[in-house]
Amino acid sequence: MSVDGKNRAFAYPTKAFFVRMITRDINLEDCILDLIDNSVDSAWNQEGSCPMGLGDGANLSRYTIDIQLLPDQFVIRDNCGGMSLDNAVEHAFSFGRNATADRDDFSIGVYGIGMKRAVFKLGRKVKVRSTFTQSDGSRLAFVVPIEVDTWLQNDAPPWDFDIADDNPLEENGVEISVSELTPGSASSFNSPAFVQNLRRIIARDYSLHMQRGLKIRLNGNPVVGWAINLLQSDDFIPMRVEYTDELEGDTVGIEIIGGMAAPPPESIDPDEGDDGDRRFGWYVVCNGRIVLAADKSALTGWGTEDWPQWHYQYAGFIGIILFTAANAAALPLTTTKRSVDTSSEIYRRARPRMREVSKRWISYTNQRKQALDEARKRESAAVSVPLASIAQRPAVTLPVLVAKPAQKSANVNYSVPVSRMKKLAQEFGNINMPYRDVGLRAFEYTYQDLVGKD
Numbered sequence: 001m002s003v004d005g006k007n008r009a010f011a012y013p014t015k016a017f018f019v020r021m022i023t024r025d026i027n028l029e030d031c032i033l034d035l036i037d038n039s040v041d042s043a044w045n046q047e048g049s050c051p052m053g054l055g056d057g058a059n060l061s062r063y064t065i066d067i068q069l070l071p072d073q074f075v076i077r078d079n080c081g082g083m084s085l086d087n088a089v090e091h092a093f094s095f096g097r098n099a100t101a102d103r104d105d106f107s108i109g110v111y112g113i114g115m116k117r118a119v120f121k122l123g124r125k126v127k128v129r130s131t132f133t134q135s136d137g138s139r140l141a142f143v144v145p146i147e148v149d150t151w152l153q154n155d156a157p158p159w160d161f162d163i164a165d166d167n168p169l170e171e172n173g174v175e176i177s178v179s180e181l182t183p184g185s186a187s188s189f190n191s192p193a194f195v196q197n198l199r200r201i202i203a204r205d206y207s208l209h210m211q212r213g214l215k216i217r218l219n220g221n222p223v224v225g226w227a228i229n230l231l232q233s234d235d236f237i238p239m240r241v242e243y244t245d246e247l248e249g250d251t252v253g254i255e256i257i258g259g260m261a262a263p264p265p266e267s268i269d270p271d272e273g274d275d276g277d278r279r280f281g282w283y284v285v286c287n288g289r290i291v292l293a294a295d296k297s298a299l300t301g302w303g304t305e306d307w308p309q310w311h312y313q314y315a316g317f318i319g320i321i322l323f324t325a326a327n328a329a330a331l332p333l334t335t336t337k338r339s340v341d342t343s344s345e346i347y348r349r350a351r352p353r354m355r356e357v358s359k360r361w362i363s364y365t366n367q368r369k370q371a372l373d374e375a376r377k378r379e380s381a382a383v384s385v386p387l388a389s390i391a392q393r394p395a396v397t398l399p400v401l402v403a404k405p406a407q408k409s410a411n412v413n414y415s416v417p418v419s420r421m422k423k424l425a426q427e428f429g430n431i432n433m434p435y436r437d438v439g440l441r442a443f444e445y446t447y448q449d450l451v452g453k454d
């Protein structure tokens with residue numbers, strides 16, 4: 001059979017396919033987090049790209065990320081050092097990292113797609129501005145303007161974007177602005193509920209960075225990071241272990257901390273518990289970023305193997321597991337970076353250690369029900385300590401409580417003429433005293449007289 005020279009099938013992708021596919025399965029909030037991640041990575045890079053464990057000190061208080069959600073525009077601006085011109089030319093705008101761009105810098109960026117995906121999801125007119133200091137010490141500013149619809153019109157390679165000169169930003173950093181918003185972004189930015197929820201997510205997922213001083217502002221107002229602290233006393237001592245694991249030649253540092261963050265709830269009322277146990281559960285952190293917060297699901301073991309399902313009774317517990325790797329690809333991250341990849345070998349091997357501390361807490365909360373007064377007394381003596389200052393200790397210490405048998409009580413029920421009851425109430429100082437109280441006072445009075453002190 002002759003193919004008349006037609007012996008190659010064309011397989012080049014279209015731009016429209018790319019734009020549609022990469023923006024499809026990610027929500028707007030996660031896209032905005034991707035842009036924040038890039039700013040954080042840049043700040044971390046400026047600080048020398050050390051591992052991002054709790055004990056590893058890096059001060060981020062020089063850095064600010066400012067996010068504006070306006071009715072017709074999105075802007076994120078950082079002062080985290082900026083993107084170099086070489087990086088823009090060679091890597092930053094390509095879809096997917098090429099092999100030579102493999103970074104060993106403890107970043108959260110892995111795939112080389114986040115920024116492009118975010119701007120396409122947000123709108124049709126994009127400007128990426130960067131100001132940075134070159135190796136000779138001079139500052140350089142450039143802008144990459146993207147008109148998405150125009151860019152989509154021509155699929156012929158090479159796919160590229162123009163780079164133009166620009167006025168320098170006030171401080172070295174990156175500013176990304178997006179206008180001609182997609183209908184989804186425009187309606188979200190107009191919704192106070194969306195903005196409030198985004199604020200809550202940022203406050204939670206970057207809380208460890210904010211504890212290091214990073215400032216994030218949303219629509220002009222600072223985001224206040226969640227304080228993740230544990231309580232400590234002679235009775236309650238959190239566990240903290242550190243070890244390393246290997247995955248296909250990459251070393252991953254692992255740190256597990258867990259213990260009491262608040263006394264368990266007094267009443268076990270699921271209606272009340274809905275909001276009350278929001279902070280508690282497991283946190284999974286990858287290169288500094290919280291990818292799973294206050295988790296009470298099978299992802300962190302609850303309801304699997306021999307763990308019980310999460311129950312309001314277990315509120316008060318916080319466990320944190322931090323993974324750090326020079327090569328972010330070795331981290332147990334999902335592609336949206338908003339959950340943990342449970343099929344990761346590194347994560348699977350860490351799970352039994354997580355289970356140990358959860359189990360101890362579960363058994364403590366069972367025990368305390370039989371010795372509530374004693375438990376409350378000891379719990380109230382524990383004081384809040386920042387995570388970084390918790391000492392190494394292989395297992396959590398919790399008090400051993402001896403159950404006090406509950407006293408049996410006797411109910412008394414008798415009838416007397418109302419007139420006599422009223423007279424006695426009057427003698428006790430209040431003619432309208434409830435009958436029940438008159439009865440109790442009368443009992444106490446006689447008990448004191450005849451029996452005396454217990």
Ligand SMILES: Nc1ncnc2c1ncn2[C@@H]1O[C@H](COP(=O)(O)OP(=O)(O)OP(=O)(O)O)[C@@H](O)[C@H]1O
Pocket residue numbers: 034038039042078080081082083084087091092093097108109110111112113114115116173174
């Ligand atoms: N705010 C920023 N400051 C400095 N450099 C930036 C900034 N935003 C993006 N970059 C550069 O652009 C590159 C591409 O970002 P992008 O988010 O698309 O991919 P990534 O971060 O490498 O990986 P991922 O897809 O996992 O996020 C980054 O690796 C970084 O070099």
Ligand SMILES: [Mg+2]
Pocket residue numbers: 034037038108109110113114115
């Ligand atoms: Mg990124």
